[in-house]
Amino acid sequence: MKNFWRAIAEMELEDMEVDENAPHRYVRTAEDVKAIVKHAKMDERQLTQLTQALYYPGAEVVSDNLRLLELDEHMLQQIRTGQTLHFKGGLHEKVVLCTDERTYDVKGAEISNSLLLVPELKFAAATSTSPLKSPRTGNANTSLERSLNDSADDDLEVPRTLEQKQVLTIFHEYFECREIRPRYRKLGELLQLTRYSGPENEYCIERKLLFSFQQLLDTVQCSRAQFVEGLNQYRALEFDGHIRILDYEYEYRIINLMLGVISENSWALDEVEREETIYALQGIAPEPIVAGLFDVYTKPSDRCPNKFRYQESLVARIVAQNILQPGLRFRSEEFMCTWQDALPEGMTCKLEYLRGLGILDREGAQPCVRSLAEEQLPSNINDRMRALFKTKRKWTMDEMEPYIDCFTTPTLSVSTLLAKHARSLTEGGIRYFVSKH
Amino acid sequence: MPIIIKTSSAGAGEWAIIELQGDLEVRSNQSMHDQFIGDLYYNKYGQPILIIGHHILQGREQKLDKPFAVLEKSKTNEGQQLLNITNATLEASALNATAGAERTLLDDTVALEHKSRQRTEYTVRAICTKKLIFKSRPKPIIANVAKTV
Numbered sequence: 001m002k003n004f005w006r007a008i009a010e011m012e013l014e015d016m017e018v019d020e021n022a023p024h025r026y027v028r029t030a031e032d033v034k035a036i037v038k039h040a041k042m043d044e045r046q047l048t049q050l051t052q053a054l055y056y057p058g059a060e061v062v063s064d065n066l067r068l069l070e071l072d073e074h075m076l077q078q079i080r081t082g083q084t085l086h087f088k089g090g091l092h093e094k095v096v097l098c099t100d101e102r103t104y105d106v107k108g109a110e111i112s113n114s115l116l117l118v119p120e121l122k123f124a125a126a127t128s129t130s131p132l133k134s135p136r137t138g139n140a141n142t143s144l145e146r147s148l149n150d151s152a153d154d155d156l157e158v159p160r161t162l163e164q165k166q167v168l169t170i171f172h173e174y175f176e177c178r179e180i181r182p183r184y185r186k187l188g189e190l191l192q193l194t195r196y197s198g199p200e201n202e203y204c205i206e207r208k209l210l211f212s213f214q215q216l217l218d219t220v221q222c223s224r225a226q227f228v229e230g231l232n233q234y235r236a237l238e239f240d241g242h243i244r245i246l247d248y249e250y251e252y253r254i255i256n257l258m259l260g261v262i263s264e265n266s267w268a269l270d271e272v273e274r275e276e277t278i279y280a281l282q283g284i285a286p287e288p289i290v291a292g293l294f295d296v297y298t299k300p301s302d303r304c305p306n307k308f309r310y311q312e313s314l315v316a317r318i319v320a321q322n323i324l325q326p327g328l329r330f331r332s333e334e335f336m337c338t339w340q341d342a343l344p345e346g347m348t349c350k351l352e353y354l355r356g357l358g359i360l361d362r363e364g365a366q367p368c369v370r371s372l373a374e375e376q377l378p379s380n381i382n383d384r385m386r387a388l389f390k391t392k393r394k395w396t397m398d399e400m401e402p403y404i405d406c407f408t409t410p411t412l413s414v415s416t417l418l419a420k421h422a423r424s425l426t427e428g429g430i431r432y433f434v435s436k437h
Numbered sequence: 438m439p440i441i442i443k444t445s446s447a448g449a450g451e452w453a454i455i456e457l458q459g460d461l462e463v464r465s466n467q468s469m470h471d472q473f474i475g476d477l478y479y480n481k482y483g484q485p486i487l488i489i490g491h492h493i494l495q496g497r498e499q500k501l502d503k504p505f506a507v508l509e510k511s512k513t514n515e516g517q518q519l520l521n522i523t524n525a526t527l528e529a530s531a532l533n534a535t536a537g538a539e540r541t542l543l544d545d546t547v548a549l550e551h552k553s554r555q556r557t558e559y560t561v562r563a564i565c566t567k568k569l570i571f572k573s574r575p576k577p578i579i580a581n582v583a584k585t586v
Contacts, residue, residue: 040493053476053477056470058471068505080564085444087442112459115455
């Protein structure tokens, strides 16, 4: 097909090479159009009144500055309402595109077709004074209809008009976007370096490694809304103008003290007072830390206005994390007992709270709970799969889900990922996944 | 160092795309700037007809499933780096967390340095929601064949 165009363009050149040297610019005239319509044996009455003559882009257009970006419904709507979008990515990261709410992977797509971008080009409906005819539907009355129309057209002969339209640029590439999950890993890695463990340990912290909300938002590959959500997931809080996460032990200690305030005041679990809690911890921990933790760990109480309740899942997790140190394993019953005893009265530990922290291993003679922190596993899916199967030979899908979830996209589910990276087998009616190799 | 894509609800007009199969080429390396390409007509049924040189093409108007935004880069060409990086697959695969952290941190500091030099931004110039597609083979225009053989 390419050769066709070469042939055409050549022919066209011959036509135009009237004056070789002069910087002559040929401009289409109404006579030329009339002539070519006749030449092509087109019935002028069957055409709308407007002819648009197309020209190559001018020399002043820097085509490299123009890009075509494919949009989905959400992006289109964001642009239509005047929202700002962002490209984000460090030097060694694949660039992502973010709206205020969503994150997209951006990929260049090359095409063999040519896309001519023409500003102000009129589509058919805009070139006709009368409504366009619908394409022939019923064959039976077509001829009749057409002859009627033809005679009508004869009566009102509208003169042909000519408009000159310049192509702005010709594209052979466009950028396509695919919605992806926010990439939080960098956020975790950056915060990890400066865990807060009390004012007395601050001298150990490299000040250069402290980042503000805006600095982190600028570098983490996710949208603003997802970023806020991510900070919440990492239980990050703002201290002294910087976003910080806490050292686990320190966090556990403070949370424990804060929970102690409940029994001291004989509050019900959903009667927790914010001011009172912060006041009780004065002198023990800096106020912004206590207030920040309080806001991360509690939700407004349903029953009592202006009072709060701690989220069981978060409390249970920090307690479990304190027991289940990296590398440790416990007999399952023992672990559950210890865990339950460490929780405030009225809260119950559930295995699901261990999501991404540890796993229940039923393979040995006695089921045991062992530590396996999601955030410490490799960020590359192949390496991670290898690490997972090294820890435990066979997994059910539910067991693997917390560790694979971060690789999923709206079109790539956990089961698709497992189908690709693992082998499945059924034992005793239960489907397991094992290493591919 | 996010690169901003500015949009203005009022400013973004509707532009058209004409899709041709293959490429418009010329044999000589002559510059084609501002040169005439061809005429575009519509028949009464709304079908686009394109005449280029001695060839006639019949196409159709098509709504784009996924519309295009036309982005224009303003200031410096350094920002191009970012889009080109999409091709280079440099997912920092951190085997252990600390090494990974150092690397991202390094990227970040470099990125922060770049920030001062690079003020690239994109503006949405227009949205394209429809195109004219010409995918049938061009037919030659045969002129003035003698009527009597």
